[in-house]
Amino acid sequence: MSIDLSYLNIKEYKNVYKNLSPAKLVQLAMERGEGCLSNKGALIVNTGKYTGRSPKDRFIVNQDSIKDKINWGSVNLSIEEEIFDKMYDKVLNYLKNKDIFVFDGFVGALKEYTLPIRVICEKAYEALFANQLFRRPTVEDLQSFIPGFNVIAVPDFKSQGKADGLNSEAFILINFDKKIILIGGTQYLGEIKKSLFSVMNFLLPEKGVLPMHCSANIGKDGKTSLFFGLSGTGKTTLSADSERKLIGDDEHGWCDKGVFNFEGGCYAKTIRLDKEKEHEIYNAIRFGTVLENVVTDEYGVPDYNDGRYTENTRGAYPIDYIDNIEKSGVGGNPETIIFLTADAFGVMPPISKLSKEAAMYHFMSGYTSKVSGTERGIVDPEATFSSCFGEPFMLMNPAVYAKLLGEKIDKHNTEVYLVNTGWLSGGYGKGDRINLPYTRAMIREALNGKFKNIEFVEHPIFKVMMPKECPGVPKEMLDPKNTWTDKQAYDAAAKELAAKFNENFKKFGSVSEDIVKAGPEIRRFTCI
Structure with missing residues (x-):
């Protein structure tokens, strides 16, 4: 299916690969030397210098429409629109004569609060990540798909830091008026996920919906529960319960109808992953999963105890890789x-x-x-x-x-x-x-x-x-x-x-x- 990216002024690219299957994306990632396969077929990638989020490199464009609503400070950093526009032009120039991968999908399982998204990237494994983490479209969805927000990710393009009005070579720039997120200089996949969820966390409260960084599941009695917790507290482990159906792993909204998942997948920490204690996660790491910065032996067997690259090793897989799930992504009021x-x-x-x-x-x-x-x-x-x-x-x-x-x-x-x-x-x-x-x-x-x-x-x-x-x-x-x-x-x-x-x-x-x-x-x- 052809695609017109002229509305973003993206032109003169070499090839565009739109909404490819996970199998095709894995094949292309291997052919392009982006990663290798584990013994169970997961695609292992190394993100180099950046093995986690780069919070001092995320900026929100200061615009009249949002400036009085943002909690500005050391977490939510501000830049002027002129800086964004200059970086955008540089990225457009960088993309000329390059292969481009596109994923169209959604954030939000409940239709009235769904955000259609388009992820445009230079790496096959980034498109695979987006396919596994966000909600995937049907053929019918694609017939009339109009993105409500666009992500353009170019990890191999580095900014000039202070010379560009930024803090380092990495940048994550969110522009609400233009509905564009610009990511560069970092290969860490979590930037794609978290920047889009940040957008949802800003848009939903004005609709009376509480956005939440939490896991959610449903018991056999039909009752919904939520699990909040920062990294290392066991949120993913404790919500993946064989006795309860998993609604979602990381981000949800709570409206009058109940709880709905933002995601279509899970982005689980794998450091010291235990096959017995965390078998749901362990068994989900197979073909189609993206493993970040996980060390393997010569036979492709992961060593989840080895944190030589980072303690923040990750596995990204679709939620249906977990056996006991709530396929609708929706639960009742918790x-x-x-x-x-x-x-x-x-x-x-x-x-x-x-x-x-x-x-x-x-x-x-x-x-x-x-x-x-x-x-x-x-x-x-x-x-x-x-x-x-x-x-x-x-x-x-x-x-x-x-x-x-x-x-x-x-x-x-x-x-x-x-x-x-x-x-x-x-x-x-x-x-x-x-x-x-x-x-x-x-x-x-x-x-x-x-x-x-x-x-x-x-x-x-x-x-x-x-x-x-x-x-x-x-x-x-x-x-x-x-x-x-x-x-x-x-x-x-x-x-x-x-x-x-x-x-x-x-x-x-x-x-x-x-x-x-x-x-x-x-x-x-x-x-x-």
């Missing part, structure tokens, strides 16, 4: 929400229940810990806060998203739990990480509504409600202080983390007093 945090300080309860106000507080906070191995230069654990559990992708003020969350919790009587998948007994390097079977048991009880008849006790400083018992979990570990030999050391560590919460929350300025009071309160803390 009855349960799980916030995941990997607390390396060992002071957060393994599971606790949140009021609506506490849910809004912890949603805006988005706490987890970074530990050695997750980022270069980190030796001791560090507290990190990412608003809405996805701050780099939320373009509006976090209060906008938190307000929508609170309204929906109220309207649908949704229960919210905070689950610590991190450490106890002294924290990282001293204590032990919470066993995955215990975490699964606690989440299972929450999803099945079994905590409704359990007695809870308030944590003296974090003010979250801790259950006194949970089937399959030792009672003594439900209150984290019980797991510490040195109780005073626990008190000090808890007080230190609470102070970090309070300091972080100051950045939000004017917030409802009810929400502020739902957070940690150090003055109430007494050592025992």
